[in-house]
Amino acid sequence: MDDADTPPRRPARAAGARAGSGRATIASLAQRAGVAASTVSRALRDDARISPEVRARIAALAAEAGYTPDILARTLVLGRSGLIGLVLGPVENPFYAELLQQAVRLAAARGCRLLLLHAGPGPIEDATTEALLQYRVDGCLVTSAELSSKAAAICAANNVPLVMINRVAREHGSAVSCDNRAGAEALAGLLLQAGHRRLAVVTGNAATSTGRERAEGFCQFVAAAGGDLPLLVTGGASHAAGFAAGQRIAALPAAERPDAIFAVADILAMGVIDALREAGLTVPGDVSVVGMDGIALADRPPYRLTTVVQPLEVMVARGLDLLLAGIEGGAGAAPQERVLLRGRLRLGASCRLPESSLPLIGSTAQALPAAE
Amino acid sequence: MDDADTPPRRPARAAGARAGSGRATIASLAQRAGVAASTVSRALRDDARISPEVRARIAALAAEAGYTPDILARTLVLGRSGLIGLVLGPVENPFYAELLQQAVRLAAARGCRLLLLHAGPGPIEDATTEALLQYRVDGCLVTSAELSSKAAAICAANNVPLVMINRVAREHGSAVSCDNRAGAEALAGLLLQAGHRRLAVVTGNAATSTGRERAEGFCQFVAAAGGDLPLLVTGGASHAAGFAAGQRIAALPAAERPDAIFAVADILAMGVIDALREAGLTVPGDVSVVGMDGIALADRPPYRLTTVVQPLEVMVARGLDLLLAGIEGGAGAAPQERVLLRGRLRLGASCRLPESSLPLIGSTAQALPAAE
DNA sequence: GTCGCTTGTGCAATCGTTAGCACAGAAATT
DNA sequence: AATTTCTGTGCTAACGATTGCACAAGCGAC
Numbered sequence: 001m002d003d004a005d006t007p008p009r010r011p012a013r014a015a016g017a018r019a020g021s022g023r024a025t026i027a028s029l030a031q032r033a034g035v036a037a038s039t040v041s042r043a044l045r046d047d048a049r050i051s052p053e054v055r056a057r058i059a060a061l062a063a064e065a066g067y068t069p070d071i072l073a074r075t076l077v078l079g080r081s082g083l084i085g086l087v088l089g090p091v092e093n094p095f096y097a098e099l100l101q102q103a104v105r106l107a108a109a110r111g112c113r114l115l116l117l118h119a120g121p122g123p124i125e126d127a128t129t130e131a132l133l134q135y136r137v138d139g140c141l142v143t144s145a146e147l148s149s150k151a152a153a154i155c156a157a158n159n160v161p162l163v164m165i166n167r168v169a170r171e172h173g174s175a176v177s178c179d180n181r182a183g184a185e186a187l188a189g190l191l192l193q194a195g196h197r198r199l200a201v202v203t204g205n206a207a208t209s210t211g212r213e214r215a216e217g218f219c220q221f222v223a224a225a226g227g228d229l230p231l232l233v234t235g236g237a238s239h240a241a242g243f244a245a246g247q248r249i250a251a252l253p254a255a256e257r258p259d260a261i262f263a264v265a266d267i268l269a270m271g272v273i274d275a276l277r278e279a280g281l282t283v284p285g286d287v288s289v290v291g292m293d294g295i296a297l298a299d300r301p302p303y304r305l306t307t308v309v310q311p312l313e314v315m316v317a318r319g320l321d322l323l324l325a326g327i328e329g330g331a332g333a334a335p336q337e338r339v340l341l342r343g344r345l346r347l348g349a350s351c352r353l354p355e356s357s358l359p360l361i362g363s364t365a366q367a368l369p370a371a372e
Numbered sequence: 373m374d375d376a377d378t379p380p381r382r383p384a385r386a387a388g389a390r391a392g393s394g395r396a397t398i399a400s401l402a403q404r405a406g407v408a409a410s411t412v413s414r415a416l417r418d419d420a421r422i423s424p425e426v427r428a429r430i431a432a433l434a435a436e437a438g439y440t441p442d443i444l445a446r447t448l449v450l451g452r453s454g455l456i457g458l459v460l461g462p463v464e465n466p467f468y469a470e471l472l473q474q475a476v477r478l479a480a481a482r483g484c485r486l487l488l489l490h491a492g493p494g495p496i497e498d499a500t501t502e503a504l505l506q507y508r509v510d511g512c513l514v515t516s517a518e519l520s521s522k523a524a525a526i527c528a529a530n531n532v533p534l535v536m537i538n539r540v541a542r543e544h545g546s547a548v549s550c551d552n553r554a555g556a557e558a559l560a561g562l563l564l565q566a567g568h569r570r571l572a573v574v575t576g577n578a579a580t581s582t583g584r585e586r587a588e589g590f591c592q593f594v595a596a597a598g599g600d601l602p603l604l605v606t607g608g609a610s611h612a613a614g615f616a617a618g619q620r621i622a623a624l625p626a627a628e629r630p631d632a633i634f635a636v637a638d639i640l641a642m643g644v645i646d647a648l649r650e651a652g653l654t655v656p657g658d659v660s661v662v663g664m665d666g667i668a669l670a671d672r673p674p675y676r677l678t679t680v681v682q683p684l685e686v687m688v689a690r691g692l693d694l695l696l697a698g699i700e701g702g703a704g705a706a707p708q709e710r711v712l713l714r715g716r717l718r719l720g721a722s723c724r725l726p727e728s729s730l731p732l733i734g735s736t737a738q739a740l741p742a743a744e
Numbered sequence: 745g746t747c748g749c750t751t752g753t754g755c756a757a758t759c760g761t762t763a764g765c766a767c768a769g770a771a772a773t774t
Numbered sequence: 775a776a777t778t779t780c781t782g783t784g785c786t787a788a789c790g791a792t793t794g795c796a797c798a799a800g801c802g803a804c
Binding site: 071097 | 438440441442444448453458469472473476486487488489491497499500502503505506507611612646647650673674
C-alpha cells in the first residue's frame, strides 16, 4: 500500500511506548497539551517566558498524569545527577549509624540522594570506585579511613569533590570533624582535676586520624600539665576491642593499674567498662572511664558515660554544604577547607567528679561551650 | 568570513566537550579508533560479530583512556538502572546496621548499587517516594515497617518490585524473614524446660509484623504447653524502651514478678537486662532473659544473651535474588513470594539452662538445626 | 561467473530532557 | 502607518549509549 507512509519502522518500540504509557514524559504531556516539548519543559521549570495560562494548564496536566521528571535523562544534559556517593565507616560503631541517619535526612533536605558505595570496615573495592563515575556522582562523602588513594585519585581526576566527615583529608578534599584535640584536652583536664594521676588511653584504629588526634591531644595535655605519660593500650573500633583492652588493664597489678582511662571512642569505652566490671572492678569507684563521640547507647545505663558529644547534625550539614559548594563551584574552584567543630562535654556517671564543685573553672582546658 | 563554514554554532558546548576530554566516551573512543560508535559499543560488550582484532584494539584503547560506561545514558536506552532503593528501618537498632552492611556487599556482588531512600524511624517523605521514580530504581528493598501505603502503591503502579526483609509485605511485594514464630517457640520451649512458669513478653513496635509474630508465637506455644499466659509488657525498638519495660517489671512485687522474660528484639533485651540489674536483680539468677535477632553486641559481656540468630546474610541474599528475579521477569511476572528462614538458637548466659542435660529433647519445639 | 551466505561495520533512530536560536504575532515607538 | 521591540512558542541539536537494519567484502558452490 502506502509504503511511503510507514516511517515508524520499529513496532517493538511503538509497543514499548504504549506499555510505557504508565509513565508520563515531557513528550506525552506536550502531545496532550498540544504544545512543543520544549514548552512543557520550560513551563515545568517555571520559566518566565511561558505565559501564565499555558504554565498553569501544563502544571495541571502534569499533576493529573503524575508526571515526574526523569533525573537520569536530565543528568545527561545538565551534567549533575543529584547523587552523592557515601562511603560509610565501620557500622559496628553506632556512631556511624547515627551519622547515616543524619546524612540521609539532610541530603534529602538539600535535594540530593545518597548512593551507598561502601559500608563497613575494609577498603572499598575497585568495582565500587567505578560506580562512582558510572553513576556520575556529584560528590562524595567519606567517613571511612580506608578510602584508597586510588579512589581518591579517581575523584580528583574527575573533579568529584570529596568531603571527609570525622576524618582528615589525606590527599585532596575538604574535611569536617569535631575538634578532637580540644575534646580530648577537656577530658584530660576533667580527669586531672578529679585527682586522677595514673592515666591510660585506649587507642583506636591506627589508620584513623580521629583516634590519633584524640590520643595525642590527651597525652600532650597531660604532659603539659606535668602529669606522667598515660599508659597506651591498643584498642580498635569495636566493643570487642575495648573489652580486650579493658581485660588487659584489669589484669595489671593494682599498683600499676591506671585509675582513669580515656577510650578514644564511646564504643571502645563501653567495652572497657564491661571488662573492668567483669574483672570485679567498679566504675567509677576503682577506675574512671571517659569516652568520646556521644553515641546514644553510651549515655544510658549501665554506662552513663562521660564523653564529648560530637555535634553530629551540624557536622553532616556542614559537610554537605561544603560538598555542594564544591559542586557548584565546578572544578577545584573551592579551596580545600578544614572545618573543626567544638564538641560538648557531657558529664555522666562513669568517672569521678572534680573535688571542686565548680567544674573545670581554672582548668587549662576552657570549658567547652555548647557545640557550635 | 565563511559563514557557511560554521556549523558548530555552540561554542559553549564545544568548550564543554574540551573540558570533558577528561572523560572518555564511546564517541571519543570511536574517533580515536577510527571506527563507528556502534562498533565500539559492541566491541566493549563482547559482541561476537566484531572481529577479534578490532575488539582487542578497542579494549586496549578503552583501558588506556580509562573509559567507563555512563550507566545513566545506558539506563535511558535499556530501562534498567542497576539501582536498588533501600528503605532502612530504625538504625538505632544495630540489627539494621548489620543488615545495611550485608546489603551493600551483596548488592555490589550482583552488580547493583543501593540508593539510600530512607533511614531511621518514621514514614518516608513524599519527596523520597518521588526519587524512587526519578532515578528509575529497578527495585526496592524495605526493612522499615513504615513504608507508607502510598509509596507501596506508587511502586505497584510503576512495576517496581518490592521486597521486604524482616517484615511481611502488606500490600504487594515479596518478603523474606526469619521464621519468627518458630524462633519464639524455641525460646519458649527453652524457658519452660528450664522450669520457668511465670513468663513475660516485652513487645515491640505495634506496627511491625516481626514483633507481633514473635510475641504471638511465644504466647501461643506457652498456652499450648498448658502454661499461664505470659505478662505482656509494652516495649518498642530501642534500648531505652527495653530499659523502661525492665524497670516496670522490676518494680512489681516479687510474688508477681516474672522469672523469665522474652524481649522480641535483642536491643530490647539488653535494655531489660540493664534495668533489672540496676534494680538489684540478677540475670539469670533472679530472672532469665532471652531475646531474638542475634546482634553482635548482645553476644558480648555483660549480656551474653540467649537468642535466636537471624540468618542475616542469607536473608539479604535471598531478598536481593527475589528482587532481581522480579526485575528480570518484568511486570508482575514473578508471583509474590514469602520466604521464611530458620533462625539458629544461640545459648548465652542470660537465662537458666534446662535441668536436663540434653537440651530440648522431647520438647514440643523441635530443636532448630543450624540455619539453612 | 554470478548467486547466496557469512562476517564485520556503519548509519540512524531512540531513550527523556534541556537550551540555543528562529520566528510568529502583539505592543510600543517613530 | 511602518518599523522596531518584546513575548511566547516551536524546531532542532545535543547529552552517551544501544540496536535494528543496511551494506560491503570475502568465500565456497552451483
